[in-house]
Amino acid sequence: MSFLNPALLAFASAVAVPILIHLLNRRRFQRVTWAAMRFVRASLERNRRRMQFEDLLLLALRCLVVGLFALALARPALRSASSFFGGSRVAAVVVVDQSGSMSATDGTRSRFVLARQAAEAAVDAIPQGSAVALLLAGDRVAAPVPEPSYDLNLVRKSIRDAAPSDLGSDHAVAISAALEILRAQTVLRKEIILVTDRQAVAWRRLPEIGNALERAGAETRLRVVFVGEPLEDNLAVVSLTRSAGFASVREPLRFEAEVVNAGGQPVRQVRVTLHLDGGAPVDESVLDALAPGETRRVTFFAKFPDEGFHSVTARVPQDRMPADDERTIVVPVVGEVRVLVVDGDPESNSAFFLRHGLQPVAPDAASRYFLQPRVINAGQLAVTRLADYGAVILADPPVLAAPVLELLEHYVVDGGALIVFPGPKANAEFYNREWLGRAALLPGGLGRLRSGGDMEDNPLHLQGSGYKHPVFALWNDAGSGSLATPRFRAAWELEPAPSRTNSNGGLEVTEPMVLFSDGTPAALERTVGRGRVMLFASTAGTAWNDLAVRPVFVPLLHRSVASLTDARERRYNIHAGARAALRLSSELAGREAVVMGPGRPGRRTTHLLKASGGAALLEFEETDKAGLHRVNLGGNGAPLAVFAAQPDPGESALADISGERRSEIGRLAQVIDWTSDQDLRASFERERMGLELWLPLVLGVLLLGVTESWLAQRFSRPK
């Protein structure tokens, strides 16, 4: 037995009230001088036991009425009892799996359609008087009915209105959210009814689910309703990326798509196509065979006809899981990128190599080249408008004045790209104090300068393989040459900046982009505000190394600049469910933008553009559906911006949970394999144990009250 309102048990002290009234009544009497005492005494003797019994009975009934009423207020509950009174009401959270795997069909109905039917059946199986909340969950949670509601018709309507999404799966997120909702509920029984498919990946955090349920206590019960049938075949595009580099007009750009056979049978002759702006295929490739579970990378090339936002889609033949049969990314194509090279040491040749490396064409073609470098000295930096440049490269920077450093900081924070090649003039102590310590601008500090002596005889080399950073990933392919050939005779020791929490609350760890052959970092990169900063350990000229005269210099330089500027591109390609934050022209601030979702017709929502940091900011969170989202004013004209939500690649893995996993789930929850039109009431009731006793107690109080009144009237009749 437990009490849902234990504080109200204090009312049980009111049991003393009938006793006090009884005692006070005994002190209130009429006094009569009487002669015939013998008859009174005889009558009293005859009736004494009966009167005492009646007194005690009425007193006991009155105390019982008060006591039971106090007990009912405290809402006692039996954890385990037969539901003679029809079972106590519950607070339930119905969680409908909205992840991408729920779009898989059996040829007629998708798993999500079945899930909606099962969810309605679950609501029908809730005891009368219960309250139900509704969550739509993938790896994030939407709450159409955020708090348990007694309006079950509202819940049913919300279920019917629910749409599938392309979110990832993580039941731990959904169950955690449901437990949070139920925590505030004061009822005997709390239930989480999770309607989902049997996808194994969704249960990857099962131990955490178990711990959360254990913390929630025995009154919270998880019921898992499995819907849908296993899907044998599924071919999916799980990744589409473009190679690092600039996306410029009429320049061929390489795209890589990853195709996986997530089914259990091998497939042959898989045609993979690439589409620009939803048009006809511009490139295609045919995979001879894909074994079950095998992933194959497919390379495509495409040219963009003009500037602006373009969508690129990789597609495989449609199957019963259409959500992952294609993947779209947005590529903002630029006409030219202006790069500012700051020559910090006129005696060095770093700026010379940087300018020619950025624009490796004949002088007559330089004006038409998509990279337009401009070289200035450190003194001019203070009077240069940095916002006009896509990237700023500091070559052998000297000690910069505080106002100049502040300009650079604002430039990066607002989304600029900064590359630093420290040289002999670099003041490590100043760098570490002002650039890293105060402004947190650099991805790391400068340590010891390694030069001379042994370095002349045994120069450092860059790592020869195993590149993880996109800038260097090109050289994982031996055909692209080798990064290990340049020799570094002098270099600063780079000390990665400590991890920190970014504005989204995530932990940001500074990882080396590439290492020297001795394992020390050769370059570091980190995000600062909305921009990014790269710090190399050596010079861009030939003072300390021969990188600038090696064939890898130009692609390395271009990919570095492109990688930094591409960081802006990432905001146009987000994960399904993630928040899109687009910076538009400041003139649009205060106007309403219309976002058209993917599909035909796509979901149309209107958002107010807010002024923020010299731009009009569009924040959009309803990105649970994968595909292209277009932003424009009033739905007409060229889009102001385009962004694409990417489905979770994990959703393509439709493998069902193993028998062992199912047993583990069964230890935490009631597991029901739902078939269409199955009544869940019987399945639930078998497990619904427990009884809230306030109703029987109130009925008992009423019954006792009536009995007491009847007996009091009967006892007080003249006898």
Add this chain to the structure above:
Amino acid sequence: MDPQALAQAELLGLHARQVVEGYLAGEHRSPFFGFATEFAQHREYSQGDDLRHLDWKVLGRTDRYFVKQYEQETNFVAQILLDGSESMAYGSGSLSKLQFGKQLAACLSYLILLQRDAVAVGLFDSALRRYLPRSNNRSNIHVIMGQLAACEPMAGTRVGAVLHELATQTPRKGITIVISDLFDDEEQILGGVQHLRYVGHEVVVFHVMDRAELEFPFEGNVEFVGLEGVPPLLVRAHEIRRSYREEVEGFCARLREGCERNQSHYVLVNTGDSLRDTLSGYLAFRRKTGRNRRPGL
């Protein structure tokens, strides 16, 4: 006798006189007539004789008509015993039982003296406190009234012992009229009646009860404080009303039965009733039944 007592005696006498004269004006014959007469002989019936005096037993045995003749009527002695115990002080209305008993005793005394018979008056509680010897002098009525008026409740009741005492002390036959609430041991009371009967007295018992004592009309919690030193009792009166009435009715019934067994009159008197009606009713009853009684009854 102090003036107040005297005034009370005057009132009592006046009231008795009113009651009795009112009664006689209607009846013209004393119901006590012939109480003390005794059978003398039979004589043959002749026309004009009262058929009530016809001896039916002789007629049955001999088939001849004889009427009974009595000895010459003589003055009889009536002694009236009034209970002056504390329990008689109770009264729920305007009159206590004692006051009612005094009036009843006064009326009877006046009536008896009016027909030139002798009357003696005794006042008792746990013992005989005062006794006015018999007298047939009408002027003594004032003395009787004065004694009755001066009677104040003092102690508990021992009716049985008093009746035994009187039976021993007054051997001369007569009528003994007991006016009391009889709150004493039933066996003792009936023993006293039997003793009086044994010595030749005709006994008439006026059992005086207050209306509240008969009906017990109380409601709710009532603490009854005893008049004769009895400890108080707290009861919910309405819950014992029925059993109380049963007790009272049982008590009265047993007394009535005991009296009848001893060939005595038992008269239950409710002080809530009119004294005139009470007296008239009893005397009418007595007038009807008294002449058929055996001599001495």
